[in-house]
Amino acid sequence: MRNKSLLKEIAIIISICASSLIAVAQKKGKIVVKNDSSLTKIDPLILNKVNFPLNIAVLPENTTSSTQAVYTSSLVKQPVSNVLNALTGRLAGLNTQQITGQPGFDGVVLSLRGRTPIVLIDGIPRQLTSTDLEGIESVTVLKDAMATAMLGVRGANGAVLITTKNGVRGVQQISLTVQSAFQKPLSLLKPLNSFDYATLRNEAVANELRVNPNFNTGLRFSDADLTAYQSHSDPVGHPDVNWYNQILKSSAPLNRYSLNVSGGNKTVRYFTEVEHLYQDGLLKTSDINTYNTNQYFSRYLIRSNVDIDITKNVSAGIHVFGSIANENEPGVTTATLFNSFLTTPNNAYNIYNANGSYGGNTTFRNNLQGQAFSSGYQQNYSRNLIADFYVKRTLDEVTPGLYVKASVAYTSSLSENINRSKPVIAYQQTISNTGDVSYGPALTPTSAQINTNLISGTTGLDGLGQFRQNYFELSTGWNRTFNNAHDFNVAVLANSDSKSDGANLPYTIQGISARASYTYKKKYIAEFAEAYNGSNYYLTDNHFKYGFFPVFGLAWNIANEDFIQRLSWVNTLKLSANFGRTGNDNPGYFVYLQRYNNAAAPYFGTSNGANTSLAEGTLANPNITYEKADKFNISLQASVLNNRLGFTVDYYYNKFSDLLIQRGQNTSLIGNSYPNENIGRNQYSGMEFQLSWQNPKSGDFSYYASFNAGFQQSKVLYANEVAQPYDYMQRTGQKVGQAFGYVAEGFFQDQADVNNAKQNGVGVVTGYIAQPGDIKYQDQNKDGLINQFDQVPIGPKGPYITYGADLGFKYKNFDMSFLFQGAANYNVYLNGNSYWEFQNNGFGQAYEQQLGRFTSTNTAGATYPRLSIGNNSNNQTFSTFWYRKADFIRLKNLQVAYTLPIKYAKAVKLSSVKLFANGVNLFTVTSLKGGLDPEVYNGLYPIQRVFNFGITAKL
Template sequence: MRLLLKPAMLWGWVWILLSATIATASPGKKWNGVRNRLAKTEEKLYQGTVFDDQSIPLPGALVTVSGKNLTRNTNQKGYFELTASTGDTIIVTAMGFKPFKYVLNTEQQFAITLDIDNRTLPLAQSSVVQQIYNTVPKNLNISSTDAVYNADIMKSPVTSFRNAVTGRLAGLYTLQTSGLAGADGATLSLRGQSPVIIIDGVVTSLTTFDLEEIESVTVLKDALATAMLGARGSRGAIVVTTKKGSANKQQLSFSAQTAVQQPLTWSKPLNAYNYATLRNEALKNDGVPANSGLYYNQTALDAYRNNSDPINYPNVDYRRAITKNTAQFNRYTFSASGGNKSARYFVSMEHVNQGGFFTTVDSNTYNTNNNFKSYVIRSNVDLNITNKLSGGLYLLGRIQNTNEPGVSSGTIISNLLNTPANAYPLLNANNSFGGTQLFQNNLLAQTIGSGYRQRFFRDVLVNLYLKQDLSDLLKGLWMKGKVAYNSTLAEDINRSKSFAVFQQTGNAYAQFGTNGTQGNSNGIAYQGRMDYEEFSIGYDRSIDRHGINLLVLANRDNTTDANDAQALPYTIMGVSGRLAYNYDGKYMAEAAFGLNGSNRYPPAGNTKLGFFPAFGLGWNMEKESFMKPLSAISRLKLFATYGTNGWDNAGYFMYYPRYFDGPSPYFGTGAGTVTSVTEWTLANPNVTFEKVNKLNIGVSGAVLDNRLSFSVEYFNNKFYDLMMQRGDNSPLLGNVYPNENIGKIRYFGWEGQLSWQQTVNKLQYFVAINASTVNSKVLYFDEVRKPYPWMYQTGQPVDQRFGYLADGLFQSQAEVNSSATTAGYQAQPGDIKYRDLNRDGIIDQNDVTAIGTTKPLLYYGVSLGASFKGFDISALFQGVENRNVYLSGNSYWAFQNNGTGQAYEHNLNRWTPQNAANATYPRLSYGANINNDAPSSFWVRSGDYFRLKNVEIGYKLPTALVGKIGLSSLRVFANGYNLFTSSSSQLDGLSPESFAGGFPVLKLYNLGINVKF
């Protein structure tokens, strides 16, 4: 601990020393009287500032005068005031720091720096809550938030923070459906909605950049937390705060990491013999004549089984032929931070090289693999320009380069699903690419012989602010101005080429396609920019036991659509504000609002701007006198919020009537001079904002000397005025109806967190659990009138899947004859049997109903870790319950694409008379089967899974050892990502996330070293 003293404070220490000497020398009544007279002073106003160990002002610290019922909380600048007597002892406490005692003396202005509590583990890394435009002391926060910090984010060897937060934040659900390099970011859902991404107070779409530069990722979940976003607050927000410099000596850090990537799972296609056997069976089931020429004869079957003629009867595992089992992932990061009272800086640079899985050949003079490379530089500088004026300049530059085969990675993955093992040999006897008239897209040729294509991303983000302290006018008053600019560009280079394939018959070769020359074109894929302006004024003051925090902000956000160069700019502007009050850190009240709108609404009327208010109350119960006997309770807070948020979903100037004409905008007579004019979708002049009323109630606390912490929250969010098209409308109008603000849905659920952390001698350990449930209900959906109640979406969960209720498989012709018939289809044994809900004897659209679970989605994360004498280990488990997936299409069904598609190992367990009792797949059909392929509960499977998401083990060498070579620290570590997954056997071995046939999610084994000097 350090105490920062001004010269005059020396007299205080003299007084303390004198008092101690008198007390020690003679405890008698005479000397006691002298001491008491010396100590007796009038009360004075003391002003202090509390800093953390990085010399950064510490808001929310609790200052208590020992022996008196007098407490204060530091404000946003770490400042506090109190009236006390010289000789009184104050105790300063803050979560994550050691308590500090200080005896008041004649020095009425002083500063205190707190030391980190070595017993504190990663569960409590900050005493403040980061919000959109400000921070709030954690003990005074009453909005619903959760945060993860850099130490945990860096444990995952990924390129996007979206993949690093999985399982770590209550209320946030992530789903990663692809592991393709450069396109592997998980989708985010916050209490059922897609949240806004905010970086250092500016809305942006960037999520892939240097993880080292991230200080924290905070989710804002309730109406109060996002009220100041106004028309963009209804879906919640994710606030990314980047690292800033501190007034300390320069520290340099370098990290190097290298990882091995492996796909979690691929689909398992049949070999040529099984494929041919099952296709013959499918043809027979469908009654295809034996002389149709579609059947494989016994000669072919024997050749496929024996691999005796790989040219005429190939048996190729195309996936193994064109992909590798592993690929490299390398990351290098360098950062520097430091500064003084006048200037502080944080600078980082990162390079990532993520290798791809496609096969390459040395004969190519260019790269045909699907690689991803990025270069990111971050520079954050904060300045004290004068005693009252401060400012900062935050810069982010990002370069990303992707490379892939000329036909594109997506095309190759798609063709893997559509190409059976006996389609063609990859290479003929003369090393030409194999193929047929039906299969001309040789997968090896696509991978190594189609040239290459590249995309270059360029992004620049500039964030500049100036802040003026106006305490000369009114203590605690300040104003701030900010501007930001974001430019994004993606340029494509296409060097692809066509290729020919050859079908070998004996010594003859039939050619299909041509060997084209390599192209050389480039173009802008998209280009966009954003400019942001903000002005705010605030007041932050503690007066006696009253704490007041006021913020009023006006801003404008102007964006040019990167995907549509002809679109007009999209502009949101307005004002917002926040007022927070606390009494003695015990009772908290807060109100916030957003008043804004966009240029997508009619200029006249009352829909141009929307007003979105929210308020909340909080109570720190541990401060009450009746709680003092309950010494085991360290913290206990009740809080509740309610408010309205909005969402701007007006569409592109949909209030204007629009007409489109033909390519020749002129009128006249004669051929080619008549122009047709078509009216577009009907205009909606009454379009307004979508809205949501959000209720959040919670309790949080800690017991047993802060070792056991807990938090429980309930939320209920009613969305209304949602944009949707009327279903009960008339086609007589002859035009398309517009979207209108008529929909209503509700999301509700629970979130809970429980953690234990303790230090036993030199062993520190922690366990933390978070779990969330999300349920939903359609309150109003303007549906087409339907004859039966089970057909309606209203009353069902949002996005509920509809289809037929499967009742097993027909086991005999007698069962077929005694069951309801399917409209337009003659069922056979082995087909899926459906329930006749309206009992009319016919399976048709009137029997369609909700399928799959209606239980709330449950997702959770379990973190645990320990450290001992330089060693540390941590692990993260996460999982999902009550999740359904729908298996269908080329990745699961046999013989798609009119019978020419792939078949898979799970298709072996199809229904046959011999396997009727154990079949899990209906009888085979050649191509589409309108009965078995119909949407039904038969294809709804459990998507639940439990995963070991992350494990890290590290060792930090002793400081005394590394100091001899001029280093301040050296840590070596190893971690893994997606190491183990347990999922339902109903998925037939498919990934619970990337089950639809895309590029598999990856498993990574990573080694790294971090050096600081």
């Protein structure tokens, strides 16, 4: 009965939606609940003023939580398809990293105080972040335990709340925005031309022969080959093709069109929007096809938010969102094509043979041009529908400030893949002794063209891309002020959130939450919140396991004290703190059940026949439970000098327990894999700063500046690791995710240096024969060997730092803004086909960084070890040589805009016209060398530099 009576965690939804839609107005000791449009007009520059509470109908100064928001005016400055991409550099403590620039996949990885936050849209946890920017009112980060208290078992990692726009009473407003942009790749790898490639590979072969006289000399190029590559005299037999230039365009378009209408009267308020976005890819196409083989992303969406006052005491709302998106790519897929760039040198083969067929050979059987033009295409169609309904009844006749509210939300997504891919046949040219030329296929096709239309994707255990979510909530609340001194605010919520992913059984979270705050004379605030909720993927009688998550908070509005109010230059000054427990539900899909999977069929007699067998899967964990986080936050917020200068300082200390990890002390003797268990403990701590200054308009000129920074430390408190012979090998006590490797000490300069390695306390990996030019490593335990006992923590020692700066000014009708973002104490690992030479059995790509390799004539100035063929167990092992510092600062966004004088706008019957130009990823300064981008440095689809032009007209 308990799981029937407990609806799901409504605590979040109502608190969040209401915090951006309603506010409390006090009048003669009574409370009036009303739509507060002033919240949307708060200047985002005064960061301490945008701390929206999670509570329902609680003024920002009447909460102890730590939040920060960014608004529409800032979001729309960046022409991106994913709203998370517009948050970069704007919110303290929220770290974003873009890992690809591929159209349709250009989202970012979020980290809030070291953890991955949950994303909420209008208070409901949802997966859809590829949405319209024009229809978003604000994006708020909920950082501490109080801000996410009513999330309970989903609040441990913090949250990012996306609040969509609602209509307001007033004259109907119509706004049309048209934007057109072109994109250019921010950074591409720099492969060697054919002559340098052949020269360096010969050098690598010579290096290998010094150690192994039986090494394959067939990898060498002859002097005649080198001459032909240098002179370009034989483009068929000795090609020199820059595949990036051959396959990729220098730029690609991005267009967005958005139309929205809003308004309302005493009864109805509405906001509606339609939008189309088209983002083209960088791949060239050919007129040999009647279809498009380029990577592109196209999306149509519609949003309609309608709120109605049915009677004086009853209001309701219907909020609907729908989108249709189409992604296209070549048949081999864009990811495969970019991987081919990393494995195909410039001299691999000629693009076309004399007879017009694609060139190739037995080593390189897939022609890159053929993959781009003639491998068919694949498409993905996705449809998303969100429908939210609510009805609210005020009960002022029972007691002023009392209300009840019921909400229902439905989400449906469908992903459909169309595969029209086909094999690409490359042909190798053969010249006989008589001079006859013939062509034979380098690769015999293993299959015919694929023609499938499947509802498939990456979600669900069965791979089906169907998703449904049903959300129900019921809430009641009471807010009231007595004698202009005692403010009470109470909310009790119950909710149920059920998600069906593909063919999986529904995953349901349900529970009750409550929140109460008391404020005395607007000076002293006491706040309590709790959530009692859980999910259904556990081994219990009813499969639900619940937890209790309480949070306590205190705050002091110092600015309201008499001794501060005498200081006219102090506008706000608030000290707040909270402490509590939140949870993270991560049970996996019925992991308490022992599974048995199909295994290789045994043979009996001479035929396999119908024999079958089963193999035990990963061990079950019947004791699994939710992860927990005990979180403390203290915050100081202030604004002074008539709200010109504002700042917020936060300190947090979060201790996570019952983290799901695999035992480090497991053994392979049982012949099976151990499950994840709730045994890990981690700690995160840090500080966040927000500082802003805005100069009110003085004549025709005004300006603003805001800065934010986050400093984060972490520590592994317990990891169940095996006993280590040396303290420096212990993972416990180190940073979460700490890298371990060898400490490089440069290159061996000559044979004498190699011979004296042991007495100098350095060496090479055990079993490897050192040569001059090899990387030497510190012998940490002084045993004369370099092995796993010499691997130590490497990388930055200080806190991980993220920061941003938003600067701007306005002069008459002209305005300009700049957004910078950056990171410090940030390292990346350079490895594999995108950085090392001659991988893939010696036939892989080589790059400009290898020109700085160690040679007998380039010792002291060498920036790269001696060249080798294939994998080098010493030089290419994980070490400080490859784990590089990548601190950076990036001009993330710049916008220049001009608003036409009103008289000219009215001349064409418009209320305003704004012309603007903006750019994204315009300039980067980084400590990472070689022209690599600090975010996408591994040869994947590059981040785009975008130049955008647009116009907004309002009627």
